[in-house]
Amino acid sequence: MLAERFRKLRGLAWRVMDGIFENMWDYKYVPIEIIARDSGVEEHKAEKVLKTLSNEKLIELKQTEYLGAAFTFLGLSLYSLNRFVRKNIVTMLGEKMGEGKESMVYNCISKWGEAVLKFHKVGYTSFKRVREKRDYGDLHYTVLMIRSAKNEFNALKKLHSKVSVPKPYGWEGNAVLMELIDAKELYKVRLENPKEVLDYIIEEVREMWKLGIVHGDLSQFNILVNPEGIWFIDFPQAIDLNEIETDEELRMAEEILRRDLTNLISYFRKTYRVEVDADRIVEEILKS
Numbered sequence: 001m002l003a004e005r006f007r008k009l010r011g012l013a014w015r016v017m018d019g020i021f022e023n024m025w026d027y028k029y030v031p032i033e034i035i036a037r038d039s040g041v042e043e044h045k046a047e048k049v050l051k052t053l054s055n056e057k058l059i060e061l062k063q064t065e066y067l068g069a070a071f072t073f074l075g076l077s078l079y080s081l082n083r084f085v086r087k088n089i090v091t092m093l094g095e096k097m098g099e100g101k102e103s104m105v106y107n108c109i110s111k112w113g114e115a116v117l118k119f120h121k122v123g124y125t126s127f128k129r130v131r132e133k134r135d136y137g138d139l140h141y142t143v144l145m146i147r148s149a150k151n152e153f154n155a156l157k158k159l160h161s162k163v164s165v166p167k168p169y170g171w172e173g174n175a176v177l178m179e180l181i182d183a184k185e186l187y188k189v190r191l192e193n194p195k196e197v198l199d200y201i202i203e204e205v206r207e208m209w210k211l212g213i214v215h216g217d218l219s220q221f222n223i224l225v226n227p228e229g230i231w232f233i234d235f236p237q238a239i240d241l242n243e244i245e246t247d248e249e250l251r252m253a254e255e256i257l258r259r260d261l262t263n264l265i266s267y268f269r270k271t272y273r274v275e276v277d278a279d280r281i282v283e284e285i286l287k288s
């Protein structure tokens with residue numbers, strides 16, 4: 001579906017979308033005048049293109065004192081894909097691997113071979129962002145999707161040489177390109193060595209903490225397993241301890257670490273009757 005929609009779009013449409021992309025941090029709905037100026041497309045032509053894109057649900061038009069445009073999730077995803085394509089980083093889009101509330105995940109062919117393209121649908125806000133008050137209210141929701149993608153990409157970059165996560169290849173708009181892991185979610189497999197796996201997971205979480213990252217949504221759904229190993233995925237909500245400025249923020253990060261570990265340990269208890277003292281482990285990690 002995405003590939004088909006992608007093929008229909010022409011140069012003029014991409015240029016007009018460039019005009020929206022470049023200005024979406026400054027305007028919730030980017031005025032046509034600005035889109036025309038920055039894309040080098042005459043205003044009446046830009047307006048025609050925008051109307052077509054709006055009919056195709058790729059952008060949202062809004063008439064206030066001026067006519068303005070913003071992306072939809074679909075429009076931003078196609079646009080982000082195009083940024084990868086025109087840099088020759090992604091050469092072919094493959095099958096949809098999944099779509100949920102938070103993301104749409106595709107298989108693709110990239111410069112590095114087969115890979116995964118994850119389009120972010122949801123916006124998370126980091127501590128730092130909460131501090132930047134300007135953010136709230138006057139940003140379009142698609143800007144927050146871009147931030148989620150950036151946050152995931154940054155977390156993967158910080159972790160990938162030391163922790164078992166997919167290698168991050170690139171970030172464009174709301175899309176993150178990463179290594180394809182041929183493995184199943186933890187909840188779908190029956191482990192033969194659950195205690196060993198849990199111990200390994202705990203050591204990896206400790207390593208993440210040392211590298212300054214708290215996953216924030218750790219569960220049997222966000223861990224991939226195959227006979228060769230274990231991988232952690234899904235980092236848009238990850239917390240970067242380097243962005244923390246106050247004691248209260250640090251306490252919140254610690255609570256999130258505690259929640260992550262408690263969730264996972266209770267999954268292993270219920271599924272495999274593996275008993276581990278979650279509180280003790282959290283305290284140990286906090287000290288390391």
Ligand SMILES: Nc1ncnc2c1ncn2[C@@H]1O[C@H](COP(=O)(O)OP(=O)(O)OP(=O)(O)O)[C@@H](O)[C@H]1O
Nearest residue numbers: 098099100101102103105116166179180181233234
């Ligand atoms: N690098 C990868 N390699 C292989 N499969 C992946 C990879 N990244 C994501 N997936 C697959 O896509 C699914 C969704 O990815 P992810 O957990 O990152 O997104 P999500 O935001 O949780 O989406 P959802 O809306 O389903 O919660 C994963 O459960 C997994 O099956």
Ligand SMILES: [Mg+2]
Nearest residue numbers: 221222233234
């Ligand atoms: Mg997930």
Ligand SMILES: [Mg+2]
Nearest residue numbers: 102217222234
């Ligand atoms: Mg998720």
